Amino acid sequence: MEIHRYEKLWTAASLVIIVGFIATITYGTVVVGVAMVDDSGGTIDADSLNDHPEFGDPGVEATTTEDGEPAADAYVVARQYLFQPGTAEPITVPADTPVTFHVTSGDVTHGFSVVGTNVNTMVIPGQVAEITVEFSETGEYGLVCHEYCGAGHHDMAGSIEVVPRSEFFDDTEVNA
Amino acid sequence: MTFVDDYPDEARIVRYNLAVAFAALGIGGLFGMVQALHRTGVFRGVISSTDYYTLLTGHGVLLALVFTTFFLCALFTWGVTRSLGRGTVDYRFTQAWFWTMLAGSVLAAVAILGGLVAGIPTSADVLYTFYAPLQAHPLFYVGLALLVVGSWMAGLDWFRTYRAWRAENPDERIPLQTFMVLTTMLMWYLSSVGVAVEVLVFVLPWSLGLIPKVDPLLTRTLFWYFGHAVVYFWLLPAYFVWYTILPKLSGGRLFSDPLARVVFLLFLLLSTPVGFHHQYIDPGVPEGYKFLAMTNTMFLLLPSLLTAFTVVASMEHGARQRGGSGYLGWLRSLPWDSPAFVGATLAGLMFAAGGFSGMINAGMNINYLVHNTIWVPGHFHLTVGTAAALTFMAVTYWLFPQVSGKRLRHKSVALVQPYLWFLGMTLMSNAMHRAGLAGVPRRTAEPQYPDAGITFEGVVGGISEMRIQIAIGGTLLFVSLVLFLYVLVSTWLSSRTPTIDVSGALPDPLSGPSHSPAVLDNLRLWTAIAVLLVVLAYGVPLADMVMTDGLFGPGSVPFPE
């Protein structure tokens, strides 16, 4: 098969770009350590969240990591058309601390997206989405549902409030 | 002799398919403009925000499923007939698939639009992805199933024609246009299995009350098994045009037939095993499968990059045939006063931009920044919305006279139309990309959130300016669409002319099929490899989902109940 010289060059350049892209993404995964949302949250019964030990009373808990460092777990339930917590009251988390959001849905598929950050996950009934992040600045962030979930989808929003570390851990008992 | 005289039955079916395709485009496009004005807040007087989602479902289904499928069937029927030099084996079978597809489309449309009309008891406010546990009226699913089954029958029709030709031409290479049709349909059969299982085994019985719950993750995964490959069902007809017709429109010949075959085979192999890139931030799917989808997707860039080379090389050849010279000066010698050429070329140019934003979407961990923001519609309006849709409109200017025997009317309007589409789409898509980077969500009737006090901060430009740009772009697109329909309908309603001023002759490529290895035509081999790749990408994850909590769990009750 005859391949024109320019076409060979172009194909080679294309493959270099493709491999380059794969390399940068791999770098982000392996070196920088950006983990993707996966199945580590396990499955759950969406119709009986109220009986669940954590999702039955969703909110933020202080905890520690394996090394004994302070951390936080935020349990959030997404429903039509609000986040619990998040909508009626902000989800309050500490700055400079690993915060793990555990998000699930009580009805249909929702989205959980913190505006202006890369905290972004799908929320699928029957699955628990886990995402661990660290906020380096205090302040208030908007929270939106970005997956169509019914007629009131555009009203589904809330906020995350990031407070100074000392303030959070003073007010909250550590739940190891 | 024109096509309509040589093959009157086939020409008729082509016209029917075009009619349905463009009727769907017109309605879907009208919805699009209403949506653009509504969500930007420019004008909300047409519908309520609740009905917005009905329109959005209609927009997606009519444009991404009905318009695209019917157009493909028109183009491929013409291409197979023309390249094999023979008509269908059984015209009644041809009619059967057309009416099946049409019946399905009408049912689905009624199911959707019933949501707007109080008297009709159906509704399907589920959007084109119909994620469970959102549930539509059963007619919606029946309609979609018939549309897909009809398309399977169409593929079978073309395979039968090919087999009949093969019996009389045992040693010849498959003509390029037919090769493209067959490989596209093989890819389609492999990929539509996913949505067929989703609908026929799970979601349709569930909507009829035969199954109490379905697993949202499993059904969603089956959809996306299909959901990426379907975009190639939309794009490969455009590639068909760019490879086999655009060179002639440019005044020249296709640069390389063998490379075109390689490209279509790459799509057959790689279109389906990439589906998890639509689920990068789904819980319940292990990261390893997402990573594999990422590498597969990056390699899927290759056939498109190769196409860019071949198409531009072919155009350059045509331009130089027309007297063009210089490094870039040859561009000016191209037929910029030919509506078909202009539309196909601007569509190809815009596809390059869409490809770049697609590369971002494919970048697994970058996806966190853009998933479900309005960046994503910004991307796909460049690809299906322009590369496919504008090419389809453009080639119709060239094709319709040949299948109807009528000269194109209002040529100056036809000439302005693609330029206007290009302008409108640039404005709209540019603003959508920027707004998406600021975090503005997609699929939302009112992305303003005044009660929650959320502000979106653009990296480049302000949010209100982006909104206005989307509204203007969307309106210009609709105007362009109206111009297209005006030209088409006027031509359709006019009388046959003794001659048409379009030549249907397609010259041979510069490098023909005899220069390519025969193994490229071994469709069984490539299909087998394609199946293997799909099993590797999906076998274990799907098995995992089924083994954890079973076929139907973990589920939740349907909505609306």
Add this chain to the structure above:
Amino acid sequence: MSDETDRRTLLRVVIALAIGIPVLVEATTFAGLIDAQFGGGGGDDDSDGGDGTQTTREGVGVGDALPIDGATARLTDGALQQGDDAWTLALTVTVENTGDAPVSLGLETVTTAAGESAAGGATTDEIPPGETATVTETWRLAPNATPARLTVVTTTHGTERRSQASVVTLGKIPVSG
């Protein structure tokens, strides 16, 4: 003939607008992106892998003037010293009294981006009109802290003693050690 010329003119106008405006729009966007990446706020690159929130640091850096009333003050030195248990911020401000009455300037609280505060208190002596003085203070901060704001108190020692507190946003302070 003139029909043909009209047609070609129309075509040229259409092409100019339909290609020209998109090129303009995209070029403007591209320029804006380059500007946002490299131009905004001193061209620094604080990208923690963690949350991706990009901060544009417009604030007082070393060598910049402090935006306060009552005196002309400049941050003449600043350093953030790394340590295992704590990071130490040291700031030196040079004050010139451009007014009629003696002034003094004090460096008070530093607040970090994470919301922690550390108290200061060092102050200049009373500076006669036309004279210049410097003041240095150090603050003990948590490791990896980013100093965000500094409270400066300017006191005028005229017939009445008047104090004014200003909160100054800090820019990037060089990290050493």
